[in-house]
Amino acid sequence: MAPYTNADFATAPKIVIHPGMKPATGETQASDSVPAEWRAKVEGTLINPASLLATDYLNHFNEVVMLLGMVPDMPEMLEDAKGWKLKSYPEHFRASGLSYGELAAEAYEHIPAATKSAFELTVDQLAMVIEVTVSRLTTAIEKGDADVIRATAQNGTDVMHILTDRIGAVIAGANETLHQSEIDAMMAAVPSGDITSSGGASQADIDALFD
Template identity: 50%
Template sequence: MTTYECFKEKVEGRNIHPETLLATDYLNHFNEVIMLLEMVPDMPDILEDCKEWQPKSYADHFRDSGFSDRELAIAAYDHVPERFKKPFEETVEQMNTLALLSITRTDEAFAEGRPEVAAERARAGSRALQKMIDVASAIIHGGHGTFDQAQIDDMMAP
């Protein structure tokens, strides 16, 4: 039995997908910044909380979480098949970039005295991140696909 097959058995019945060995709980890290960005138009001071958000690796997320199977999720990650791991990591990197860019662009608009532009940038960032969460979730559940840079640029167009 391969290590991958062993992990497939270990994760059976857990909140870790038995084929991909990935857990959707990781996406909560991004749901946090999505929620904060959604609140910025009505509560501009929330941008300060957004600015504290930082990318977090899969393992770091689980180390810091209360997820009941966090040690298993961390261990299984080293055995995620490349056909899932590569698109997942590419999507996560795109989400990290998009989240930080959204926060920066929103902050710049506020600094320029354009609160209506800042609000729209926060909304656009939140919507774009939600689309990317859907892609990451599909990968976690055995699907394939990522966004290319042109699609990301289109989502972030002012």
């Protein structure tokens, strides 16, 4: 899969901010502006000067999303997906081998507070959706219901794509996030029937993460 670029998210659709959402507003306050020193440091790199973030982090999620989408036709892909582990933004870039990897990791310590809040919230949401989808698919495969397997994979990866788009928008300089209730509603859009796993994450885990 081709790497994401900043241009891919320049026109990302705006998500309405809901009361109580963190951050409470999509507008960056003056105190949250990117320091001029760091704007200069990232000039000429693939690090966005509006946020001090880079889109290569999205490639950390690309493979697992692709694998989960393949599970209905190739159930063995689920085992590969189970091996995926979340890396923090600095961890990803320090291990990336990219020419600007160390700079990206250092810049992360200087990104605006509102940007970091929106970014980390959405990354946590995406990681939990991945975990829940893996758990649900494990149970669906054990039950042998092909329709539930396909619907679960489709539902989960659809939500993952929405969240990766949100992360991309934050990287491009927008601080909007999805309210947890929106994610709950999307993750509930699966066929009726018992798909609750006896182990791993569940929808309650998503709720608890943001209580």
